[in-house]
Amino acid sequence: MSNQADASYQFIRQPRRPMSxxxxxxxxxGVLILFALYVLVPFMWVIFTxxxxxxxxxxxxxxxPPNWRFENIVTAWSVGKFGRYFVNSxxxxxxxxxxxxxxxxxxxxxxxxxxxxxxxxIFYFFLVGLMVPFTAIMIPLFYILRDxxxxxxxxxxxxxxxxxxxxxxxxxxxxxxxGLPYDLTDAAKIDGCNDFGVFRRIMLPLAGPxxxxxxxxxxxxxxxxxxxxxxxxxxxxxxxxxxxxxFFTTRWGVDYSMSMAGTLxxxxxxxxxxxxxxxxxxxxxTAGAVQG
Numbered sequence: 001m002s003n004q005a006d007a008s009y010q011f012i013r014q015p016r017r018p019m020s021x022x023x024x025x026x027x028x029x030g031v032l033i034l035f036a037l038y039v040l041v042p043f044m045w046v047i048f049t050x051x052x053x054x055x056x057x058x059x060x061x062x063x064x065p066p067n068w069r070f071e072n073i074v075t076a077w078s079v080g081k082f083g084r085y086f087v088n089s090x091x092x093x094x095x096x097x098x099x100x101x102x103x104x105x106x107x108x109x110x111x112x113x114x115x116x117x118x119x120x121x122i123f124y125f126f127l128v129g130l131m132v133p134f135t136a137i138m139i140p141l142f143y144i145l146r147d148x149x150x151x152x153x154x155x156x157x158x159x160x161x162x163x164x165x166x167x168x169x170x171x172x173x174x175x176x177x178x179g180l181p182y183d184l185t186d187a188a189k190i191d192g193c194n195d196f197g198v199f200r201r202i203m204l205p206l207a208g209p210x211x212x213x214x215x216x217x218x219x220x221x222x223x224x225x226x227x228x229x230x231x232x233x234x235x236x237x238x239x240x241x242x243x244x245x246x247f248f249t250t251r252w253g254v255d256y257s258m259s260m261a262g263t264l265x266x267x268x269x270x271x272x273x274x275x276x277x278x279x280x281x282x283x284x285x286t287a288g289a290v291q292g
Contacts, residue, residue, distance in 0.1 A: 046267070050260035057256050069257070076248070076261035084237070085244030086265070092157045092229075092240060093222040099158075100165045100218045101211060107166075108173025109199050113185065123174065129167030138231060145232055156232035157240070161225060165218050172217075176210040177203060212280030219273050241266055 049057055050072055051065045077083055110116075111123045141160055145151040150159065180203060188198045204211075226242045233239060239247075248262045 043267075046260050046263055049256060050264045052257055054255060054257055072257050072261040073264065076258055076265060080248045080251075080258070080262055081236075081244060082241065082248070082262060082265050085239055085241040086269075088154075088238055088244075089223060089240040089242075089269075092154050092161070093219060095158050096161050096165065096222045097215055097218045099162045100169045101214055103162075103166060104169030104173045104214060105204060105207065105211065106199075107170045108175075109177050109203060111170065112174045112177035113182075113198075113203070114195060123170075126167050126170050129164070130171070134164060134227065138227070142231060151232060152234045152238070154233075154238060157225070157229050160228055160232070161222055164228075165221055169214055169218065172214055173207065173210060176207055180206060209280045212277040216274055216277050220270055223270060 045062065048063070048065055049061070051068050051070065052072075053067075053069060056066060107126070111119050111126075142151070145156050145160070150156050184202050184206075185198050188202050193201060223240075224242055225240070226246070229238075229240050230243045230246075233243075245262055245266055249259050
Protein backbone atom coordinates (compact mmCIF):
# COMPACT_ATOMS: atom_id res chain seq x y z
CA MET A 1 0.00 0.00 0.00
CA SER A 2 2.79 2.41 0.88
CA ASN A 3 4.50 1.88 -2.47
CA GLN A 4 1.24 2.54 -4.31
CA ALA A 5 0.67 5.67 -2.23
CA ASP A 6 4.18 6.93 -2.98
CA ALA A 7 3.69 6.30 -6.69
CA SER A 8 0.35 8.09 -6.67
CA TYR A 9 1.88 10.99 -4.76
CA GLN A 10 4.74 11.29 -7.25
CA PHE A 11 2.29 11.17 -10.13
CA ILE A 12 0.19 13.92 -8.60
CA ARG A 13 3.22 16.05 -7.78
CA GLN A 14 4.64 15.99 -11.33
CA PRO A 15 4.78 19.59 -12.58
CA ARG A 16 2.64 20.53 -15.53
CA ARG A 17 4.31 21.60 -18.73
CA PRO A 18 4.31 25.37 -19.29
CA MET A 19 1.75 26.71 -21.71
CA SER A 20 4.44 27.88 -24.16
CA UNK A 21 5.82 24.33 -24.38
CA UNK A 22 2.39 22.85 -25.07
CA UNK A 23 1.66 25.48 -27.72
CA UNK A 24 4.99 24.84 -29.47
CA UNK A 25 4.35 21.10 -29.47
CA UNK A 26 0.85 21.59 -30.87
CA UNK A 27 2.24 23.79 -33.66
CA UNK A 28 4.95 21.21 -34.41
CA UNK A 29 2.46 18.34 -34.63
CA GLY A 30 0.16 20.49 -36.76
CA VAL A 31 2.95 21.19 -39.25
CA LEU A 32 3.88 17.49 -39.37
CA ILE A 33 0.25 16.53 -40.00
CA LEU A 34 0.07 19.06 -42.85
CA PHE A 35 3.23 17.62 -44.43
CA ALA A 36 1.84 14.09 -44.04
CA LEU A 37 -1.39 15.11 -45.76
CA TYR A 38 0.61 16.86 -48.48
CA VAL A 39 2.27 13.52 -49.26
CA LEU A 40 -0.62 11.13 -48.66
CA VAL A 41 -3.50 12.97 -50.35
CA PRO A 42 -2.06 12.81 -53.93
CA PHE A 43 -1.12 9.16 -53.42
CA MET A 44 -4.62 8.26 -52.18
CA TRP A 45 -6.15 10.28 -55.04
CA VAL A 46 -4.21 8.17 -57.56
CA ILE A 47 -5.49 4.98 -55.92
CA PHE A 48 -9.10 6.15 -55.83
CA THR A 49 -9.00 7.40 -59.43
CA UNK A 50 -7.45 4.16 -60.66
CA UNK A 51 -10.34 2.19 -59.16
CA UNK A 52 -13.15 4.29 -60.67
CA UNK A 53 -14.79 4.49 -64.06
CA UNK A 54 -14.47 7.65 -66.11
CA UNK A 55 -18.10 8.52 -65.36
CA UNK A 56 -17.47 8.17 -61.61
CA UNK A 57 -14.37 10.34 -61.90
CA UNK A 58 -16.37 13.07 -63.64
CA UNK A 59 -19.12 12.86 -61.02
CA UNK A 60 -16.84 12.99 -57.96
CA UNK A 61 -13.11 13.42 -58.75
CA UNK A 62 -11.97 13.46 -55.10
CA UNK A 63 -14.39 11.02 -53.50
CA UNK A 64 -14.11 7.35 -52.64
CA PRO A 65 -14.91 4.89 -55.44
CA PRO A 66 -18.58 3.83 -55.21
CA ASN A 67 -17.54 0.54 -56.84
CA TRP A 68 -13.95 -0.62 -56.39
CA ARG A 69 -12.98 -1.53 -59.95
CA PHE A 70 -9.84 -3.62 -59.52
CA GLU A 71 -10.31 -4.85 -63.08
CA ASN A 72 -8.85 -1.50 -64.22
CA ILE A 73 -5.44 -2.61 -62.92
CA VAL A 74 -5.80 -6.01 -64.61
CA THR A 75 -6.69 -4.31 -67.90
CA ALA A 76 -3.75 -1.91 -67.65
CA TRP A 77 -1.42 -4.82 -66.85
CA SER A 78 -2.50 -6.93 -69.82
CA VAL A 79 -3.72 -4.54 -72.53
CA GLY A 80 -1.13 -1.88 -71.69
CA LYS A 81 1.73 -4.45 -71.78
CA PHE A 82 2.76 -3.51 -68.25
CA GLY A 83 3.62 -7.13 -67.57
CA ARG A 84 6.42 -6.97 -70.15
CA TYR A 85 7.50 -3.49 -69.06
CA PHE A 86 7.59 -4.58 -65.43
CA VAL A 87 9.81 -7.58 -66.21
CA ASN A 88 12.15 -5.39 -68.28
CA SER A 89 12.48 -2.93 -65.40
CA UNK A 90 13.32 -5.75 -63.00
CA UNK A 91 15.92 -7.15 -65.43
CA UNK A 92 17.77 -3.83 -65.63
CA UNK A 93 17.16 -2.51 -62.09
CA UNK A 94 18.38 -5.53 -60.11
CA UNK A 95 21.87 -5.63 -61.74
CA UNK A 96 22.17 -1.85 -61.42
CA UNK A 97 21.39 -1.96 -57.71
CA UNK A 98 23.77 -4.86 -57.11
CA UNK A 99 26.62 -3.25 -59.04
CA UNK A 100 26.18 0.22 -57.53
CA UNK A 101 25.88 -1.03 -53.94
CA UNK A 102 28.80 -3.46 -54.13
CA UNK A 103 31.17 -1.07 -55.93
CA UNK A 104 30.15 1.89 -53.76
CA UNK A 105 30.80 -0.08 -50.57
CA UNK A 106 34.24 -1.20 -51.76
CA UNK A 107 35.28 2.20 -53.08
CA UNK A 108 33.76 4.09 -50.14
CA UNK A 109 35.59 1.89 -47.64
CA UNK A 110 38.89 2.18 -49.48
CA UNK A 111 38.67 5.96 -49.78
CA UNK A 112 37.59 6.36 -46.16
CA UNK A 113 39.76 3.87 -44.26
CA UNK A 114 42.79 2.88 -46.32
CA UNK A 115 45.86 5.09 -46.19
CA UNK A 116 47.04 5.46 -49.76
CA UNK A 117 48.58 8.34 -51.69
CA UNK A 118 46.19 10.46 -53.69
CA UNK A 119 42.98 9.12 -52.17
CA UNK A 120 41.55 12.62 -51.77
CA UNK A 121 42.27 13.34 -55.43
CA ILE A 122 40.59 10.08 -56.44
CA PHE A 123 37.56 10.97 -54.31
CA TYR A 124 37.27 14.41 -55.91
CA PHE A 125 37.56 12.76 -59.31
CA PHE A 126 34.51 10.63 -58.49
CA LEU A 127 32.64 13.70 -57.27
CA VAL A 128 32.97 15.27 -60.71
CA GLY A 129 30.35 12.74 -61.79
CA LEU A 130 27.82 14.50 -59.57
CA MET A 131 28.34 17.74 -61.43
CA VAL A 132 27.96 16.48 -65.02
CA PRO A 133 24.33 16.32 -66.20
CA PHE A 134 23.24 13.39 -68.30
CA THR A 135 22.17 15.67 -71.15
CA ALA A 136 25.80 16.74 -71.56
CA ILE A 137 27.01 13.21 -72.25
CA MET A 138 24.02 11.45 -73.82
CA ILE A 139 25.10 12.01 -77.44
CA PRO A 140 28.76 10.89 -77.04
CA LEU A 141 27.52 7.99 -74.90
CA PHE A 142 25.17 6.93 -77.71
CA TYR A 143 28.11 6.48 -80.09
CA ILE A 144 30.21 4.73 -77.46
CA LEU A 145 27.46 2.20 -76.76
CA ARG A 146 26.97 1.71 -80.49
CA ASP A 147 30.67 1.12 -81.11
CA UNK A 148 31.02 -1.46 -78.34
CA UNK A 149 27.93 -3.30 -79.62
CA UNK A 150 25.53 -2.97 -76.69
CA UNK A 151 23.14 -0.37 -78.11
CA UNK A 152 19.63 -1.79 -78.17
CA UNK A 153 20.32 -4.33 -75.42
CA UNK A 154 19.71 -4.34 -71.67
CA UNK A 155 23.38 -3.48 -71.13
CA UNK A 156 22.78 -0.14 -72.85
CA UNK A 157 20.89 0.89 -69.72
CA UNK A 158 22.69 -1.17 -67.06
CA UNK A 159 26.19 0.16 -67.75
CA UNK A 160 25.40 3.92 -68.09
CA UNK A 161 22.95 3.95 -65.18
CA UNK A 162 25.51 2.21 -62.96
CA UNK A 163 28.16 4.77 -63.90
CA UNK A 164 25.73 7.65 -63.29
CA UNK A 165 24.72 6.31 -59.86
CA UNK A 166 28.23 5.45 -58.63
CA UNK A 167 29.45 8.98 -57.69
CA UNK A 168 26.62 9.50 -55.22
CA UNK A 169 26.96 5.95 -53.91
CA UNK A 170 30.70 6.36 -53.28
CA UNK A 171 30.14 9.74 -51.65
CA UNK A 172 27.40 8.32 -49.42
CA UNK A 173 29.28 5.20 -48.29
CA UNK A 174 32.57 7.05 -47.77
CA UNK A 175 30.80 9.45 -45.42
CA UNK A 176 29.37 6.54 -43.44
CA UNK A 177 32.61 4.56 -43.21
CA UNK A 178 34.51 7.69 -42.17
CA GLY A 179 32.26 8.01 -39.13
CA LEU A 180 32.96 4.52 -37.77
CA PRO A 181 35.51 4.29 -34.91
CA TYR A 182 39.03 3.29 -35.84
CA ASP A 183 39.36 1.23 -32.67
CA LEU A 184 37.30 -1.50 -34.35
CA THR A 185 39.77 -1.66 -37.23
CA ASP A 186 42.76 -1.83 -34.90
CA ALA A 187 41.16 -4.56 -32.79
CA ALA A 188 40.34 -6.65 -35.87
CA LYS A 189 43.87 -6.33 -37.22
CA ILE A 190 45.29 -7.41 -33.87
CA ASP A 191 43.12 -10.53 -34.16
CA GLY A 192 44.67 -11.28 -37.57
CA CYS A 193 42.26 -9.72 -40.09
CA ASN A 194 43.63 -8.13 -43.23
CA ASP A 195 42.04 -5.06 -44.79
CA PHE A 196 39.47 -7.04 -46.74
CA GLY A 197 38.67 -9.12 -43.67
CA VAL A 198 38.05 -5.96 -41.66
CA PHE A 199 35.75 -4.70 -44.40
CA ARG A 200 33.81 -7.95 -44.77
CA ARG A 201 33.57 -9.03 -41.14
CA ILE A 202 33.42 -5.73 -39.24
CA MET A 203 32.64 -2.69 -41.34
CA LEU A 204 30.11 -4.06 -43.83
CA PRO A 205 27.76 -5.47 -41.14
CA LEU A 206 27.90 -2.13 -39.32
CA ALA A 207 27.06 -0.34 -42.58
CA GLY A 208 23.75 -2.19 -42.96
CA PRO A 209 21.56 0.92 -42.51
CA UNK A 210 23.63 2.91 -45.01
CA UNK A 211 23.54 0.04 -47.50
CA UNK A 212 19.75 -0.17 -47.15
CA UNK A 213 19.43 3.58 -47.76
CA UNK A 214 21.66 3.30 -50.83
CA UNK A 215 19.55 0.38 -52.12
CA UNK A 216 16.42 2.53 -51.87
CA UNK A 217 18.04 5.53 -53.57
CA UNK A 218 19.53 3.44 -56.38
CA UNK A 219 16.35 1.47 -56.93
CA UNK A 220 14.28 4.65 -57.17
CA UNK A 221 16.72 6.26 -59.61
CA UNK A 222 16.89 3.18 -61.84
CA UNK A 223 13.18 2.38 -61.73
CA UNK A 224 12.22 5.97 -62.58
CA UNK A 225 14.83 6.40 -65.32
CA UNK A 226 13.16 7.72 -68.45
CA UNK A 227 15.46 9.53 -70.86
CA UNK A 228 18.27 6.97 -70.80
CA UNK A 229 16.19 3.91 -71.80
CA UNK A 230 14.19 6.00 -74.25
CA UNK A 231 17.38 6.82 -76.19
CA UNK A 232 19.46 3.64 -75.84
CA UNK A 233 17.08 0.65 -75.72
CA UNK A 234 15.15 1.47 -78.92
CA UNK A 235 12.85 -1.52 -78.82
CA UNK A 236 9.38 -2.11 -77.43
CA UNK A 237 10.49 -5.57 -76.23
CA UNK A 238 13.20 -3.98 -74.05
CA UNK A 239 11.23 -0.94 -72.91
CA UNK A 240 11.16 -0.50 -69.08
CA UNK A 241 8.13 0.62 -67.17
CA UNK A 242 8.66 4.40 -67.23
CA UNK A 243 9.04 4.65 -71.00
CA UNK A 244 6.23 2.16 -71.34
CA UNK A 245 4.12 4.47 -69.20
CA UNK A 246 4.70 7.30 -71.68
CA PHE A 247 3.40 5.25 -74.62
CA PHE A 248 0.56 3.94 -72.47
CA THR A 249 -0.66 7.41 -71.51
CA THR A 250 -0.37 8.48 -75.15
CA ARG A 251 -2.77 5.71 -76.07
CA TRP A 252 -5.10 6.08 -73.07
CA GLY A 253 -4.70 9.82 -72.50
CA VAL A 254 -8.42 10.59 -72.31
CA ASP A 255 -9.10 7.48 -70.20
CA TYR A 256 -8.18 8.77 -66.76
CA SER A 257 -8.96 5.53 -64.94
CA MET A 258 -6.61 3.55 -67.20
CA SER A 259 -3.88 6.18 -66.95
CA MET A 260 -4.09 6.20 -63.15
CA ALA A 261 -4.12 2.40 -63.05
CA GLY A 262 -0.86 2.43 -65.01
CA THR A 263 0.55 5.06 -62.65
CA LEU A 264 -0.38 2.87 -59.69
CA UNK A 265 1.47 -0.08 -61.22
CA UNK A 266 4.55 2.11 -61.66
CA UNK A 267 4.40 3.41 -58.08
CA UNK A 268 3.72 0.10 -56.31
CA UNK A 269 7.27 -1.40 -56.46
CA UNK A 270 8.85 1.82 -55.17
CA UNK A 271 6.45 1.91 -52.23
CA UNK A 272 7.09 -1.78 -51.54
CA UNK A 273 10.88 -1.37 -51.52
CA UNK A 274 10.64 1.65 -49.24
CA UNK A 275 8.34 -0.16 -46.79
CA UNK A 276 10.67 -3.18 -46.68
CA UNK A 277 13.77 -1.04 -45.97
CA UNK A 278 11.99 1.73 -44.06
CA UNK A 279 13.64 1.21 -40.66
CA UNK A 280 17.13 0.71 -42.11
CA UNK A 281 16.59 3.63 -44.51
CA UNK A 282 15.84 6.05 -41.65
CA UNK A 283 18.79 4.71 -39.63
CA UNK A 284 21.09 5.14 -42.62
CA UNK A 285 20.05 8.75 -43.16
CA THR A 286 20.42 9.68 -39.47
CA ALA A 287 23.54 7.61 -38.67
CA GLY A 288 25.94 10.47 -39.30
CA ALA A 289 24.09 12.68 -36.82
CA VAL A 290 24.67 10.35 -33.86
CA GLN A 291 28.13 8.98 -34.53
CA GLY A 292 30.94 10.47 -32.60
